Amino acid sequence: MILPAGENEYISSSELAELVGLNPTRIRKDLSYFGDFGVRGVGYRVESLVEKIRSILKLSGGQKVAVVGAGRLGTAISAYPGFVIYGFEIAAVFDSSKSRVGKKIGTLVIEDSSKLVSSICKKGIKIGIIAVPAKAAQETADKLVEAGVKGIMNLSPCYLNLPGRVKVLRNDIAMELGALPYYM
Amino acid sequence: MILPAGENEYISSSELAELVGLNPTRIRKDLSYFGDFGVRGVGYRVESLVEKIRSILKLSGGQKVAVVGAGRLGTAISAYPGFVIYGFEIAAVFDSSKSRVGKKIGTLVIEDSSKLVSSICKKGIKIGIIAVPAKAAQETADKLVEAGVKGIMNLSPCYLNLPGRVKVLRNDIAMELGALPYYM
Numbered sequence: 487m488i489l490p491a492g493e494n495e496y497i498s499s500s501e502l503a504e505l506v507g508l509n510p511t512r513i514r515k516d517l518s519y520f521g522d523f524g525v526r527g528v529g530y531r532v533e534s535l536v537e538k539i540r541s542i543l544k545l546s547g548g549q550k551v552a553v554v555g556a557g558r559l560g561t562a563i564s565a566y567p568g569f570v571i572y573g574f575e576i577a578a579v580f581d582s583s584k585s586r587v588g589k590k591i592g593t594l595v596i597e598d599s600s601k602l603v604s605s606i607c608k609k610g611i612k613i614g615i616i617a618v619p620a621k622a623a624q625e626t627a628d629k630l631v632e633a634g635v636k637g638i639m640n641l642s643p644c645y646l647n648l649p650g651r652v653k654v655l656r657n658d659i660a661m662e663l664g665a666l667p668y669y670m
Numbered sequence: 671m672i673l674p675a676g677e678n679e680y681i682s683s684s685e686l687a688e689l690v691g692l693n694p695t696r697i698r699k700d701l702s703y704f705g706d707f708g709v710r711g712v713g714y715r716v717e718s719l720v721e722k723i724r725s726i727l728k729l730s731g732g733q734k735v736a737v738v739g740a741g742r743l744g745t746a747i748s749a750y751p752g753f754v755i756y757g758f759e760i761a762a763v764f765d766s767s768k769s770r771v772g773k774k775i776g777t778l779v780i781e782d783s784s785k786l787v788s789s790i791c792k793k794g795i796k797i798g799i800i801a802v803p804a805k806a807a808q809e810t811a812d813k814l815v816e817a818g819v820k821g822i823m824n825l826s827p828c829y830l831n832l833p834g835r836v837k838v839l840r841n842d843i844a845m846e847l848g849a850l851p852y853y854m
Binding site: 505506507542543544545549551557558559561562563565566568569571572574612613615636637639641643645653655657658659660661662663664665666667668669670 | 689690691726727728729733735741742743745746747749750752753755756758796797799820821823825827829837839841842843844845846847848849850851852853854
C-alpha cells in the first residue's frame with residue numbers, strides 16, 4: 487500500500503481500513519501485535535507507521551535484486567520504477583544471448599549469464615527474479631542459489647525444485663489470469 | 671499446472687501430488703467433489719482430467735483478452751505465448767500514445783485508447799489487463815467496465831474502485847516481491 491505521505495500527519499484505523507478494504511478493528515488488532523504505536527482517538531503517525539511496517543516486513547534496507555533474462559519481460563521488469571517504494575534496487579541484469587550482453591537498460595548494463603555466479607557473489611545480491619524461458623528456469627535457479635541468493639521470484643511458467651531454505655514465489659501472469667474466469 | 675499430455679495415458683493421485691507439492695488424499699478428495707472421474711487403483715485419464723479441470727475453472731472456451739498500455743510491460747504481456755495454455759487469446763492492445771498506435775506486436779496492431787470502448791464491445795472481449803501508468807489506471811478500468819469487461823487484472827501499482835460485479839485481480843510485481851524478504 488502506498489500511504490499519501492506528507493499529506494496528513496496522522497491516519498486513523500478507519501481511514502486505513504477504507505484504503506485497503508479491511509475492517510478497522512482487524513487493522514488495530516494486527517498492528518498492536520507488533521507494539522503499541524497508535525494514539526487512541528487520533529490514529530497512527532503516517533511517517534512512523536510506514537517506517538514500522540517497513541521494518542516488520544524487512545523492507546527497510548536497500549535490498550539488491552538480480553534479474554535473469556533480458557527479453558521483453560526481463561527488460562520491462564528491470565526498467566520498472568516501482569521497486570524503489572519497497573526498498574528494492576535492481577542491481578544486475580543477465581542474459582545468455584551475445585546480442586544482448588553489453589546493452590543498457592536505463593543505467594544497467596546487461597551482463598553475460600556465464601558470469602552470473604561470480605557477479606552476484608561480488609555484489610552481495612540475495613534476491614533473484616527469473617525471467618528466462620521455462621526450459622532454462624531450473625538451471626538459472628540452481629545458479630542463483632549457488633551464488634548465495636535466498637529468495638527467488640519465478641516469472642517462468644514452471645515449478646522449481648530448490649532447497650527448502652530458499653524462498654520461492656511464483657508469478658506466472660497467464661496462470662494468475664487463469665483465476666479470473668471462475669469468478670466472472 | 672501443465673500436465674505432460676501424450677506422455678502417459680493415466681496419472682495417479684500420487685504422481686499429481688508430487689507434481690504440485692500436495693498430498694494425494696487431498697487431491698483425490700478435491701477432485702471427487704466435482705464428480706467421480708478417477709479409476710480406483712489406476713488414476714485419472716490425463717486427457718479427460720485436463721478437460722474436466724478446464725471446465726471446472728471455466729477455461730474451456732477461447733476467452734478473449736484486451737491489454738491496455740503498450741509500454742514495456744504491456745508489450746511483454748501482449749507478446750507472451752503462455753496465455754494459450756489457459757485458453758486465453760490476446761485479442762486487442764491499446765495505447766494512448768500516437769507514436770505507438772498502428773505499430774504491431776506480433777500479429778496484433780496497437781489500437782488508439784480513445785476507441786477502446788467501441789472496439790472491446792464489438793469484439794466481445796470480457797477480460798482486460800491494465801498495464802498503464804498508475805495515474806491512468808482508474809480511468810482505464812472505468813472504460814473497460816463501460817465496454818462490458820467482467821474481469822480485470824491490474825498490473826498498475828494502485829487500487830481500483832469498481833462495481834462489485836467486476837472481479838479485479840491485482841498483480842504488482844514490486845509488491846509481490848515485497849513479500850520475499852520477510853521469509854528470507
